[in-house]
Amino acid sequence: MPEWDTVRLEFDDDDDVATLTVDRPDRLNALNVETLRALRDAISEAESEDARALVLTGAGEKAFIAGADISHMQDLSTTEAQEYAELGHDVADMLESFPAPAIAAVNGYAFGGGCELALACDLRVASENAVIGQTEIDLGIIPGWGGTQRLARVVGDELARRLIFFGERIDAQDAHEMGLVGEVVAHDQIDAHVEEMARDLAKRPAFALQAAKEALNQTHEGTQSAGLRYERRLWSSLFGTHDQREGMAAFLDDREPEFK
Template sequence: MGEFVRLEVADGVGTIRLDRPKMNALNAQVQEEIREVAGEATARDDVKAVVIYGGERLFAAGADVKEMADMSYTDMIKRSSGLTTAFTAVARIPKPVVAAITGYALGGGCELALCADIRIAADDAILGQPEILLGIIPGAGGTQRLSRLVGPSRAKDIIFTGRFVKAEEALAIGLVDRLVPAADVYTEALAWASQFANAATYAVRAAKDAIDRGLEVDLETGLEIERQQFAALFATEDRTIGMGSFVENGPGKAQFQGR
């Protein structure tokens, strides 16, 4: 457990909880703790799905500008990989990941939310990539993940202007997937994650890998990734259990073992 980031596990769900007063600013220490906690969530067999949560008031307001203000080009060349590798560790968690977004998710906070598989946000949440207003650009995946999610023209509008995106617009353009009252955000995210507690672990992992890697390559290569993952699942016990249960009892009755 880190000072500002911790993994809380209950009933098959791991919550990555950010807790750095006052704004969950993502300084170097927080970045390292995110990387460590993401690795723990990946490794633990009792974690079947993950919720990323910044608390009732806000998700994360971005990188620590005070920490960066006096950095030189040379400093940033050495340090810039910290946030990128931390977020990549989250994106590569081979389990379903949901971001529970309250309040602000700006700059690095928005980039962290983009690493999740889905985003459930408060109906008064505000997202954005305002780095341009500091004379820089998103440096931890914003230019890449945002454009893949909402399309290049919408991403350019958001990044070029640095404007804030309110919850309703975020839902309309696909930046978030569901809006709920602020008080219900964590509960809804936990409910979504909890459905995987008894799922076919390797099948879910294979589906996530095929989708994520397939988005990075041409269609033919993506289809080959899918084919290989599909075939590999025939070596798992869960495939035997799932098909046997379907034949005997119909769909949705299998008791998977995660093997």
């Protein structure tokens, strides 16, 4: 099986459940290009191994996926940002179209791109310690890996606008109440709980589950592709603006941004 420096892919004893762990705990599992490419390859590997359920989680005690790697994004040109957006979309789309249920075990911070990858999964389970949000507005950009399209379909238009416009960070219980996650469990129980869910799903009829997932996804297909393409263009066009440069520089300098 292939190995990657920043991602771990593990199978249970029956090879039915694939667990995909972003393994950059020192960077709160932030997604740089290397990690996104590794995720793309690992999801393909899990599919080729006929995994009947897929779990996505993050290493360490603090973060699920804290977002895209801002130190990488800070100086991207519009063209480079478009390429980065395409890579993030590739991973999110692969999770959404994976031919078996995908579960996000949100065991900590899930901001920006981390929230977007969780939204691309079929089910979301949050640790009581989880904090979730589409926080890109504070960096002078917008969600660029599907958040503008998928969030509204999960929580509704009004809540999605509030979360994206204000960049709100939502604790696990509030996220559950608004439907952003399906349930909240104790932090020390999330791995076992999600593993049990995944094994239960893996025992169910695989072709029926795949058909159910495809049918459910089809309800969004009418405008989502166009919306995602539009989002990518908008997201990348913000790179090189004052607010994008200032927002990311302020984040890396641990200070308040001064937007125009």
